[in-house]
Amino acid sequence: MSNELDDLYEGILDGDMGATPDNVQTALDAGLAPDVILNEGMISAMSEVGQLFEEGEYFVPEMLISARAMQAGLGVLKPHLVASGVDPLGTVVVGTVQGDMHDIGKNLVTMMLEGAGFEVIDLGVDVKPERFIEAIRENKPQVVAMSALLTTTMPKMGVTIDAMREAGVLETVKVMVGGAPVTAEFAEKIGANGYAPDASQAATLAKSFLA
Ligand code: B1M
Numbered sequence: 001m002s003n004e005l006d007d008l009y010e011g012i013l014d015g016d017m018g019a020t021p022d023n024v025q026t027a028l029d030a031g032l033a034p035d036v037i038l039n040e041g042m043i044s045a046m047s048e049v050g051q052l053f054e055e056g057e058y059f060v061p062e063m064l065i066s067a068r069a070m071q072a073g074l075g076v077l078k079p080h081l082v083a084s085g086v087d088p089l090g091t092v093v094v095g096t097v098q099g100d101m102h103d104i105g106k107n108l109v110t111m112m113l114e115g116a117g118f119e120v121i122d123l124g125v126d127v128k129p130e131r132f133i134e135a136i137r138e139n140k141p142q143v144v145a146m147s148a149l150l151t152t153t154m155p156k157m158g159v160t161i162d163a164m165r166e167a168g169v170l171e172t173v174k175v176m177v178g179g180a181p182v183t184a185e186f187a188e189k190i191g192a193n194g195y196a197p198d199a200s201q202a203a204t205l206a207k208s209f210l211a
Pocket of ligand 1: 043046047048049050051053054060061063064066067099100101102103104105106108109145146147148149150151152176177178179180181195196197198199200202
């Protein structure tokens with residue numbers, strides 16, 4: 001790994017919110033591609049944070065400060081990942097499902113969708129099924145994207161789809177799901193229209209729904 005990526009990785013691991021935006025800028029100035037900075041310098045650091053948590057070396061506060069450092073760095077990276085100035089292709093409602101507070105992956109999905117030309121209505125985290133339904137009625141999106149990072153909150157994706165069906169809004173949208181524990185098989189089982197393993201494939205999938 002280059003020195004720039006090394007510093008960025010270590011800064012996120014240490015939860016250094018002050019240095020991380022500067023480290024992203026330094027990596028950009030060194031000519032590193034935004035997706036390399038994201039995947040090798042940032043997402044890989046968050047994976048190690050998760051590993052350290054599993055091993056009992058990190059606890060929730062450490063995960064939280066690493067997440068804050070990552071979010072601060074993403075603020076600098078965002079304009080480089082997102083194109084601008086084009087008419088929206090369509091609208092996507094995005095949210096992390098009820099009971100789940102993880103939002104970094106969901107925020108990346110939002111960035112990539114915006115970069116692909118979608119208008120994104122981001123409902124945030126801990127989104128109840130009724131809130132998704134309300135947002136569909138208000139914004140008339142073509143696509144709904146749900147994120148879940150916990151095995152305990154994944155079932156809420158199915159609950160949300162069932163609630164959309166009961167409310168009569170499911171047939172107006174395509175539903176896609178993602179997040180670390182989610183699989184294509186799970187997506188099919190709960191009746192989602194698609195699954196994306198990462199944020200850039202989420203944008204490709206959303207575009208394919210419009211075709
Ligand atoms: Co949490 N946490 N956490 N956590 N956390 C995980 C998920 C965990 C795997 C850590 C571990 O044990 N290794 C574990 C889950 C275990 C499980 O369910 N099997 C876990 C746990 C247990 C918990 C708590 C229960 C801990 C506790 O309190 N005891 C608690 C739950 C709180 C809650 O949600 N109710 C908790 C809390 C937290 C923090 C708040 C401290 C913090 C989140 C801060 C935040 O998000 N603002 C946090 C963090 C940071 C993590 C890890 C370390 C990193 C997550 C992350 O941001 N990854 C995580 C370990 C890990 O993931 N390795 C962990 C980077 C991000 C870019 O990846 O979100 O996977 P990801 O997104 C990817 C893809 O999944 C995909 O695109 C992105 C890449 O391009 N994607 C989608 C995501 N959403 C998509 C939607 C789509 C498509 C693609 O729609 C179509």
